[in-house]
Amino acid sequence: MNSHSFSIANTEVPPGKRASAMLHVTRTLRGDLAVPVHVINGASAGPVFAVLCNVHGDEAMPLLAALRLYREIEASKLSGTLILLPVCNPLAFSDFRRESAEQRENTDLHRCFPGNARGSVTEMIARTLAENVLDKVDALCDMHSGGQGGRIHQRADLSEAATGEVRDKSLELCRVFGTGVVHVNNLPPSTAVGYLNSRGKPAAGVEIGGTYMAGPMTEEFVSRIVRGLTNQMKSLGMLEGAPELPAKQYLFTRKERKEANPTKGGYVISHANDIQDLGRWVKAGEKLGSVVDPYTFEESEALAAPCDGVLFFSRMSGPAEAGAKGYAIADAAGLKEI
Numbered sequence: 001m002n003s004h005s006f007s008i009a010n011t012e013v014p015p016g017k018r019a020s021a022m023l024h025v026t027r028t029l030r031g032d033l034a035v036p037v038h039v040i041n042g043a044s045a046g047p048v049f050a051v052l053c054n055v056h057g058d059e060a061m062p063l064l065a066a067l068r069l070y071r072e073i074e075a076s077k078l079s080g081t082l083i084l085l086p087v088c089n090p091l092a093f094s095d096f097r098r099e100s101a102e103q104r105e106n107t108d109l110h111r112c113f114p115g116n117a118r119g120s121v122t123e124m125i126a127r128t129l130a131e132n133v134l135d136k137v138d139a140l141c142d143m144h145s146g147g148q149g150g151r152i153h154q155r156a157d158l159s160e161a162a163t164g165e166v167r168d169k170s171l172e173l174c175r176v177f178g179t180g181v182v183h184v185n186n187l188p189p190s191t192a193v194g195y196l197n198s199r200g201k202p203a204a205g206v207e208i209g210g211t212y213m214a215g216p217m218t219e220e221f222v223s224r225i226v227r228g229l230t231n232q233m234k235s236l237g238m239l240e241g242a243p244e245l246p247a248k249q250y251l252f253t254r255k256e257r258k259e260a261n262p263t264k265g266g267y268v269i270s271h272a273n274d275i276q277d278l279g280r281w282v283k284a285g286e287k288l289g290s291v292v293d294p295y296t297f298e299e300s301e302a303l304a305a306p307c308d309g310v311l312f313f314s315r316m317s318g319p320a321e322a323g324a325k326g327y328a329i330a331d332a333a334g335l336k337e338i
């Protein structure tokens with residue numbers, strides 16, 4: 001609980017104040033490596049809540065929501081401490097890649113927690129984040145989005161390994177984000193969410209939005225993320241008011257996750273590339289996209305919904321390699337209303 005100053009990266013943040021700092025990781029061939037952190041310390045005591053962005057380096061859009069929260073939340077109206085990390089993996093971020101480019105293995109920060117101070121650079125980043133942030137928080141939201149692959153998303157992820165009170169509280173964090181569907185997913189302790197849960201703390205993963213979209217679509221996704229994170233803070237008692245939620249939301253497991261993916265490389269012409277397509281009901285057989293062979297100009301594959309259900313990721317039109325992810329539906333047959 002927060003009744004005093006909050007200390008991070010040799011920076012003291014008194015109650016009612018905000019501060020930005022850099023968490024030093026190590027000295028690399030590119031120079032000093034550090035992870036940026038922004039803190040709003042509420043005037044009143046309350047939980048410590050962290051928001052991670054860019055654990056995958058090419059999933060940049062959620063950091064716009066973190067920026068908006070940092071500008072708009074008034075410390076005088078906040079109970080507790082909000083920690084925003086816009087760029088968790090600066091190596092991958094600066095390379096426009098999902099994972100770090102480095103000589104050693106273990107380059108996916110999303111699979112490196114709680115890290116290793118003598119491991120790969122990515123594992124050192126994980127160690128820095130675990131020691132300075134994850135081990136100090138009462139709740140966490142790990143933000144992901146579509147990246148270089150050209151996909152758009154909208155769902156919250158609950159770890160399928162969570163049980164008891166940790167599961168109940170994590171499910172509540174997922175539900176109040178308001179994405180419409182909560183995916184009970186494989187999030188081992190090597191993920192930030194799984195690590196938090198292993199320490200007995202609630203955590204939600206959220207996949208929402210994409211990168212390089214038109215302005216209005218980016219703006220709408222950013223507004224949804226700001227609303228979702230604000231809802232989570234209301235639910236945690238950090239902000240006044242009740243969460244604003246969709247009329248119906250559903251829970252599904254990996255068994256109900258049905259995908260339509262290109263098996264041939266080509267230019268995917270997407271018929272479900274609008275923000276309104278996410279969270280909408282589709283019918284089995286509905287054509288979601290088609291693959292055009294860029295060499296022969298023939299349509300080489302149709303991508304159709306494999307079942308009735310809720311579309312929770314989709315893709316923008318553009319080139320996709322064979323085996324890339326296309327579209328995913330939460331099968332209506334197994335949806336549970338929450």
Ligand SMILES: [Zn+2]
Nearest residue numbers: 056059144145
């Ligand atoms: Zn990701």
